[in-house]
Amino acid sequence: MPAPTKARGGRPFPPWRRDVFLADFHIHSRFSRATSRRMTVPELDRWARLKGLALVGTGDFTHPGWLAELERELVPDGTGLYAWRGNPEGTRFVLTAEVANIFTQGGRNRRIHTVLFARDLEVARDIQARLRLLGNVASDGRPIFGFPVKRLVRLALEADPASFVLPAHVWTPWFSLFGAKSGFDALEDCFEEESGHIRALETGLSSDPGMNRRLSALDRYTLLSNSDAHSPEKLGREANVFSCPLGYDAVLAAIRDPDRGFEGTIEFFPEEGKYHHDGHRACGVELAPAATRRLGGRCPACGRPLTVGVLHRVEELADRPEPGTPDRDRPAVHLVxxxxxxxxxxxxxxxxxxxxxxxxxxxxxxxxxxxxxxxxxxxxxxxxxxxxxxxxxxxxxxxxxxxxxxxxxxxxxxxxxxxxxxxxxxxxxxxxxxxx
Structure with missing residues (x-):
């Protein structure tokens, strides 16, 4: 058997055995804006198998049209997961949905995205019904609500204590927990009394676990990576690696406690993400954080404020030098x-x-x-x-x-x-x- 390929830092590539499985939780259906019409259950099953994913989120279960389709197309497998009716031995699905909360807190406008996990279709229907009383769930696969995100956590757990809430792409400038445009400096400032229910964070395409581990305050959170796919071909561009049994309770237990079978993540090279550096798209300006600071945050071409990217924001909050990788962190492999x-x-x-x-x-x-x-x-x-x-x-x-x-x-x-x-x-x- 040939020797393993050596990646950067001398670690064998990949660091995992073949007997793990890969999961991508955050995707969208064709009911979300700017999403391919081919985001259907049969296509998701087919592309997940082409990619090598064992478990995929459904996305968008809050949308009435998509939830009705899921009820027609999916069959339970007895573990809290589902399979496509046309291929019961194929890809497993977990019920997920992204929600946007836009609200005022701490004197600022906040825009936070989260991913909800539901144990079964009955719970998904309950969450959807509760949200329907608070806003329009049919306008988009990723609905927007005007109440604080901590209330969303409470709502999901009232529907079922086994529900799970994952802050999405936590560094993205415009819509995230730590984003430069509308985020917070600390998780507790955002979720307040519901903070104890947050056990994991999604790094997003423009950051990776090493960047996140520069903040010691994030050491207690599992770091997940997902594709946020809007077309079938984008499935798995980021994913999670598990060695636990393939079932809802086992997967959620591994996310909450990585020693129970969470093995690490598959990543974009974070520089490839569309918010890694600072910049101004209209002027074709792309800058590293140091250059932005020298310019006082203004575009050198037009003088308007630059969009502060993920790397800059991580550096603002970091209390560790690079690389931030404490022993508890799982391997992260960067792929193209x-x-x-x-x-x-x-x-x-x-x-x-x-x-x-x-x-x-x-x-x-x-x-x-x-x-x-x-x-x-x-x-x-x-x-x-x-x-x-x-x-x-x-x-x-x-x-x-x-x-x-x-x-x-x-x-x-x-x-x-x-x-x-x-x-x-x-x-x-x-x-x-x-x-x-």
Whole structure:
């Protein structure tokens, strides 16, 4: 058996055995704004299997249309999870929904997003009915309410003590717990007397666990990562790794106490997230936090306030130097989605039909995407993966990427080829990089 690939820092890649399972809790249905019409239960089941995800959130159970569809399409599996009626042995689903609370607290306007977990359809119906009395649950898959978010925690737990509330993408500038535009400096300031019910935080695409662990106040929270997918292809771009039994109670117990089977996360390179750096999209300005501070927070092109990004906000609140990784933290592995690797190898800037055909060929021959990116030895992949794509996978596993950070709603640009020296073979000769 070949030796494991070494990632940055010398840790074997990946740090997990194959007998774990992957879960992505935060997604949306086609009833959410700016979401693909293909976000249906059959498509979610199919794409989860292509990606290698065992467990996926339903998203949007607060929406009457989507909840009715879930009731038609899902069947319980006896563990508190569900399966698609058309494939009872396939992907498992857990009932989840994102909610937006916009309210005034501490003299400021606050905009906080959270993800709710429900044990079963009866609980989901109860939560939806309670929310219907407080606002319009049919306007969007992610409904907006005008009451403080702590009341949402209380409402979910009154419906069922086994419900769970996860603050979403906690550093995003506009809609999050710690966001620069509308967030708080401490979790307790936001959730007040309900703070004890918050046991985990979602890091979001623009931060990773190491960044979050720079705040000692967050040590007691499990850090989860999810895709926030608005189309099936985006499933699993961030995910969670578990070794516990596959069931609602077991998964929630592992989130509350990681020693019971939470093994870590799969991450974007955080620089690729669309709010990592500060910036002003309208002027094409992207800045690191130090440059923003020198400019007094103003755009050098137009003089308007810059959107302060995730890295800047982490530095404002951090009480530890980099990297913030206490012993209790679980491994976090940074990946580049396979379609992005294929697109760059083919020399195209976006996912085209040619990229999708090659992606489909690879997963048909080499297994689900996560198997290709994480576990299959490069020597095995070489039999079916073109050499240039294989080079990209190897560089990703080693952390050899160049990234122009994302800012103000613009995703970062990641490269596995453009700014790296030519590869050499085992004899020190320049390696050939043909596609096929």
């Amino acid at each position: 989605p396979l379609e992005e690797i294929v697109a760059e190898a083919l020399g195209v800037k976006s996912v085209t039909s040619r990229v999708r055909r090659e992606y489909a060929r690879l997963v048909a021959l080499a297994g689900p995407e996560m198997e290709i990116l994480l576990w299959r030895p490069l020597e095995e992949l070489a039999a079916v993966v073109p050499e240039r794509i294989l080079l990209g996978i190897r560089r990703m596993r080693q952390g050899r990427v160049s990234i122009r950070p994302g800012h103000d709603g613009v995703y970062g640009r990641i490269s596995l080829y453009g700014e790296e020296p030519a590869e050499e073979d085992d004899a020190g000769r320049p390696a050939q990089l043909p596609l096929f």
